[in-house]
Amino acid sequence: MDLNIIQIILVVIVAFLAGMEGILDEFHFHQPVIACTLIGLVTGDLVPCLILGGTLQMIALGWANIGAAVAPDAALASVASAIILVLGGQGSAGVSSAIAIAVPLAVAGLLLTIICRTIATAFVHFMDAAAKEGNFKKIEFWHICAICMQGVRIAIPAALILAIGAGPVRSLLASMPVWLTDGLAIGGGMVVAVGYAMVINMMATKEVWPFFAIGFVLATVTQITLIGLGAIGVALALIYLALSKQGGSGKGGSTNTGDPLGDIIDNY
Amino acid sequence: MAQELKLSKKDRISVWWRSTFLQGSWNYERMQNGGWAYSMIPAIKRLYTSKEDRAAALKRHLEFFNTHPYVASPIIGVTLALEEERANGAPVDDIAIQGVKVGMMGPLAGIGDPVFWFTVKPIIGALAASLAMTGNILGPILYFVAWNIIRMAFMWYTQEFGYKAGSKITDDLSGGLLQDITKGASILGMFILGALVNRWVSIKFTPVVSSVKLDKGAYIDWDHLPSGAQGIKTALEQQAAGLSLDAHKVTTLQNNLDSLIPGLAALALTLLCMWLLKKKVSPIIMILGLFVIGIVLHLAHIM
Numbered sequence: 001m002d003l004n005i006i007q008i009i010l011v012v013i014v015a016f017l018a019g020m021e022g023i024l025d026e027f028h029f030h031q032p033v034i035a036c037t038l039i040g041l042v043t044g045d046l047v048p049c050l051i052l053g054g055t056l057q058m059i060a061l062g063w064a065n066i067g068a069a070v071a072p073d074a075a076l077a078s079v080a081s082a083i084i085l086v087l088g089g090q091g092s093a094g095v096s097s098a099i100a101i102a103v104p105l106a107v108a109g110l111l112l113t114i115i116c117r118t119i120a121t122a123f124v125h126f127m128d129a130a131a132k133e134g135n136f137k138k139i140e141f142w143h144i145c146a147i148c149m150q151g152v153r154i155a156i157p158a159a160l161i162l163a164i165g166a167g168p169v170r171s172l173l174a175s176m177p178v179w180l181t182d183g184l185a186i187g188g189g190m191v192v193a194v195g196y197a198m199v200i201n202m203m204a205t206k207e208v209w210p211f212f213a214i215g216f217v218l219a220t221v222t223q224i225t226l227i228g229l230g231a232i233g234v235a236l237a238l239i240y241l242a243l244s245k246q247g248g249s250g251k252g253g254s255t256n257t258g259d260p261l262g263d264i265i266d267n268y
Numbered sequence: 269m270a271q272e273l274k275l276s277k278k279d280r281i282s283v284w285w286r287s288t289f290l291q292g293s294w295n296y297e298r299m300q301n302g303g304w305a306y307s308m309i310p311a312i313k314r315l316y317t318s319k320e321d322r323a324a325a326l327k328r329h330l331e332f333f334n335t336h337p338y339v340a341s342p343i344i345g346v347t348l349a350l351e352e353e354r355a356n357g358a359p360v361d362d363i364a365i366q367g368v369k370v371g372m373m374g375p376l377a378g379i380g381d382p383v384f385w386f387t388v389k390p391i392i393g394a395l396a397a398s399l400a401m402t403g404n405i406l407g408p409i410l411y412f413v414a415w416n417i418i419r420m421a422f423m424w425y426t427q428e429f430g431y432k433a434g435s436k437i438t439d440d441l442s443g444g445l446l447q448d449i450t451k452g453a454s455i456l457g458m459f460i461l462g463a464l465v466n467r468w469v470s471i472k473f474t475p476v477v478s479s480v481k482l483d484k485g486a487y488i489d490w491d492h493l494p495s496g497a498q499g500i501k502t503a504l505e506q507q508a509a510g511l512s513l514d515a516h517k518v519t520t521l522q523n524n525l526d527s528l529i530p531g532l533a534a535l536a537l538t539l540l541c542m543w544l545l546k547k548k549v550s551p552i553i554m555i556l557g558l559f560v561i562g563i564v565l566h567l568a569h570i571m
Contacts, residue, residue: 025337026288028415033396037408047403054400054407058468059555061393064385072552100559107552120295124302124330127293131326134319136309139326143306146293179567186571187562189470190537191555196465197541198551199386199457207451208458215462220530226395226463233459237452 002166003043003086010042011162012155015079019154020147022075022113025065030075032056039082048092049082055095055188056081056102062195063106070117073109075154077102083161087169096185097176103191112153120146211236273315273355275348280431282310284424287344290337299334304344311348315355325351328362335373336380341423343372345430353434379450387457388418394464469534473521474571480517487512 003011014035021030028034033053040049056078063071081102088094123142130138161169200212211233218224218232286307293302305326312325335343346368354360392414400407488506493499507513525532544554565571 020292023294024289024291026291026419028412031393031411033393033400033408033411037400037405046405050400050403050405050407054397054402057393057397057400061390061397061464062386064381064389072555103552103555103559110552117294117296120293120302121297123293124295124298127302127305128327128330131305131330132323134323134326136313136322136326139302139305140309143289143293143302146295146302147289150292180563183563183566184559185562186472186566187559189472190558190562193465193469193534193538193541194551194554194558196461196469197538197545199390200461200538201542201545203382203386203454203457203461205454208454211455211459212462215459215464216466216531216535217462217529219463219466226391226398226460226467229460229463230391230395230456233456236459237455240455241448241452 003162007043008162011039011083012159014038014042015158016151016155018075018079019151022073022109022154023116023150024147030078032060032074032078035075035078036082039079039086043086045086045091048085048090048095051092052082052085052095052098053078055099058192059099059103059188059195061192062198070110070113072103072106073113074106076109076112076157077106079154079158080105080161083158084169084173087161087166088173089166089170090173094173096188097173097181099188100181100184108157109154112157113150116149116153119149273352275311275314275352275431279310279314280348280427283307283344283348284341284427286310287341287423287427290340298330298332300337300340301330301333304333304340305329307344308347308351311351315351328365331366331369333369333373335377336384338384338419338423339376339380339426340373341427342430343369343376345427345432346372346434348427348431349434382450382457383453384419387453387460388415390457390464391460394460394468398468465534465538466531469531469537471533471537472571473525473533474569475521476518477521477524478517478519480519482512482515482517485511487515 014029017038018030018035021027029038033056036049036053036056037046040046040053043049056074060072060074060077063074065071081098084101085094085098088098123146126142127139130142204212214236215229215233218229224232286309287303290300290303290307292306294300295302308325308329312322312329316322316325333340347365350360350365350368354365392411396407396411398407399410488503488511490503493502541554545551562571
């Protein structure tokens with residue numbers, strides 16, 4: 001699909017927003033389910049992008065910036081793969097190959113954000129100089145510069161892909177054999193586990209493992225929706241907290257010795 | 269001091285809005301310091317008038333700072349209270365302010381990460397993603413609205429709480445409430461994760477274990493159906509009555525595994541990933557590796 005000039009500008013704006021959020025982590029424009037949908041919205045290719053966003057979101061559930069560690073970059077992965085999906089013009093059929101493209105992009109985005117975070121060190125030194133003069137305006141200026149730099153980090157690659165154009169992207173996608181796309185779809189079903197494993201490693205303690213088991217088994221009852229499961233989970237947590245207080249010694253048992261939380265705190 | 273200096277609600281709202289951009293100039297030297305100073309500017313403007321005081325305050329707030337971006341809000345609140353006391357002549361020195369910031373950022377990050385990144389985000393994210401994957405536009409809308417309402421409300425109320433409690437909040441940290449929230453969040457989180465692993469990690473083994481010829485009458489005899497719509501009706505009725513569609517009952521490896529419990533392979537894979545992560549294998553390598561394995565096993569007709 002070829003895009004007109006207004007669509008191209010809107011795509012670049014979405015990319016800029018996603019890049020900003022990739023560092024801010026506040027409004028979450030960089031989360032795949034939002035970023036891909038926005039790209040779909042401005043290009044008029046909504047449904048395939050929506051599906052791509054949902055699928056990528058599942059993979060990216062466990063990606064989080066913890067302390068100084070930087071997660072794989074959801075911003076570039078979702079923006080660039082959505083643009084490629086739109087340009088490829090395969091509709092929903094192109095989703096699984098777009099996901100396979102997204103993963104290397106997440107790594108590329110990770111490298112870009114590390115570069116930006118290093119450059120930001122210089123900006124902070126400019127702020128130091130401004131602080132000596134008590135100059136508020138300059139500090140604000142450099143802070144906003146740093147935010148814009150993170151936006152440009154995604155906007156430029158997005159513009160580059162748009163510049164390459166629909167033709168080359170489409171022929172690249174068309175040249176992918178069926179066994180490759182099918183295999184990638186199967187791989188895509190499995191990579192979700194990596195994200196979950198990251199989250200579980202952060203949260204798991206002896207005390208909470210049984211709840212994992214209950215959740216796993218209840219999920220086999222396919223009639224229960226995720227909202228239903230959420231309600232059961234909240235109820236279980238409340239019951240557990242209430243009971244552990246009644247148990248008298250329960251309070252003493254809740255000190256966080258030997259659990260991963262302690263490690264998180266130490267790492268900061 | 270003729271008149272007591274006080275931060276207005278407008279100042280605090282301005283600080284709250286600016287703290288949204290806390291991580292904007294995140295850098296490897298002092299991390300969130302630039303965003304922190306940026307957030308404090310409205311308060312500094314209100315509290316200090318001389319150039320020297322303002323310069324000193326800016327310098328003080330450009331020190332190292334890093335925590336979870338949302339739980340920074342209560343710390344901002346406490347710092348606002350301390351700065352206010354200081355501007356009114358109380359003996360609050362630079363070390364006290366930096367001490368409160370550093371003392372709070374570690375434990376609070378330990379709460380913010382599990383609660384937001386590992387409970388709220390996976391739950392809302394999975395819900396939104398499962399809607400979006402079926403092409404339902406409600407998915408992203410739900411995610412965006414729910415996430416931002418929770419985030420903005422949390423940041424505003426904890427900042428106000430910190431501001432009102434002042435330095436006393438540090439004592440509260442070891443108290444019961446925050447610990448309960450953390451534990452409740454990890455219980456809910458683990459429960460949902462168990463469900464997600466089962467529902468969304470998809471592994472299907474295709475090899476055929478057995479193919480048994482069924483007895484006559486146990487399957488729909490396609491050659492002896494009435495013709496036309498009547499035939500379709502009869503076939504559907506027979507299927508509803510439990511008759512097989514084919515003359516052979518094909519059992520795949522997946523059917524065998526599912527009769528133990530659906531999602532067993534997904535669980536095994538997740539446990540393997542956890543183990544690999546603990547062995548310091550990079551998640552990116554694991555993701556790329558799983559794609560390669562998917563392609564290889566598909567070519568080998570196992571999946």
